[in-house]
Amino acid sequence: MSVLVFVEGLNGEIKKSSLEAASYGSQVAQTLGTSATAVAIGDINEASLARLGEQGISKVLYDADDRLKQFVADAYVKVIAKAARQEDAKVLVFSYTNIGAAVGSKLAVRLNGSLATNVTALPKTDGEFTVTRSVFSGKAFADVALTSDVKIIGVKKNTIDVTSNAGTTANIEKFSTELADADFAAAPKETVMQDTGGGVLLPEAEIVVSGGRGLKGPENWHLVEDLAKELGAATACSKPVSDMDWRPHHEHVGQTGITIGPNLYIAIGISGAIQHLAGVNSSKVIVVINKDPEAPFFKAADYGIVGDAFEVVPKLIEAAKALDK
């Protein structure tokens, strides 16, 4: 038996979220007294693949089929299922991204496995195999027993530290899978990446600066953007802001937007309705800047400034500029 980790790439590199999954997988392998193999698909360079050794991966199966450079669920699942059978994988680990969720759900059916997504901690393996997952939009945790022979785990982003054993490299083995045209029936016709203007992508960001209605209009967003730029952060917004089209929908964090859990979340002019908190409550440190001392967000914050954003934020930008980077 072994542990198999599915890693995703972006522009030749392995995504940080996948490094977290690899770290998780190799720790599980260690507990179970076995080794961790990664299966990699798509546009990832060999140096990055070999570096997975630093996360404890001993072997990487790499399928370099050009058709897999873009994500196609059915084709990816076929590749990973083949790798799982070849390696006799009893535990499969992936990062709970949109791609990971699709792959994991399909594999659970195909391999007759138990699946838990949104997982926040390493499993307990004495007795039943149990993982902890985030539920009720971050308001609670649940311990879930995975009762099938094959256990599939989707790790929530930014909850597992990336382990690093510098200098250790993984062996790369070429891996190919016979794929039919039918596996590409839902292949994208077109992929459009957001223009972040050289900035940071929100779902992968470790620091996020977010603005709400308190900023009064889209013309004032330079405050959010300038602070984000100084801190190397991504920008986000509240639901009313995206509903009014001040900012694009993909920046909306909250219950019905995207869920993030960065190391630092700075909320400017956001009152902190429970629906907004549901999208950000797993952030490690929360800063709230609001002129209303009664804003509910202060209850969930680690640091707060009661003050006018138009006066406070320029001071923060100045202080951030002075930071020794």
Next chain:
Amino acid sequence: MKILVCISNVPDTTSKINFTADNKAFDKNGVQYVINPWDEYALTRAIELKEAKGGTVTVLNVGEADTEPNIRKALAIGADDAIRVNAFPKDAFFVAQQIAAVAKENNYDMILMGKESIDYNGSQVHNMVGELLGIPSVVPAFKLDMVDDTTARLEREIEGGKEVIEVKLPFVASSQQPMSEPRIPNMRGIMTARTKPLKTVEPVATEAKTEYVNYSKPEKKGGVKLIDPENAGELITLLRNEAKVL
């Protein structure tokens, strides 16, 4: 066009989440249930497509009798009929099996649901249904249009961008904003919903593959540290030296 929309019954977004004294189950006491907000985008888009192109919208819920008020609400919003699979939704695999069983008997052109439920946040059922039925699943889609009678064009969110996908019917897709603008039922809708067909069927035999054994709540935060707005720059120093996040 025959559209199946799967809805789940979830605690209202403003609910305080509590568990029973032994932490083994969710405490329903005093909790208001709503249609899962993500599912509402699917429901409204299905109704819009029906209004534009003709066809029927069937609502499906896997749940016990107490979910019926929200099934009626979906009918009041504009679905034509409803099916309730009479079972407690034990886990995603169990629910996906029930949906697939209903779908196999009815030949739907598309099966829609929200990208996840706001209670268990699993994001599993749609892709499992696609896999069980052997049809494509496009998740999470935020735009859905028909190109012609047999092909749909969807836009799906990926980390950092979007993909445009064209698929032949039948397919599964999940919804999120801004796929549609959810509607509030009007008086006429509420009146007609009472007489629309709501069929109850028994579940097919299948095992759940996971078991929820315990619940807990996150530790409470230690309280907010307030910084004088005049010295706002001090925040940056604290974030670097105390919180160590910069």
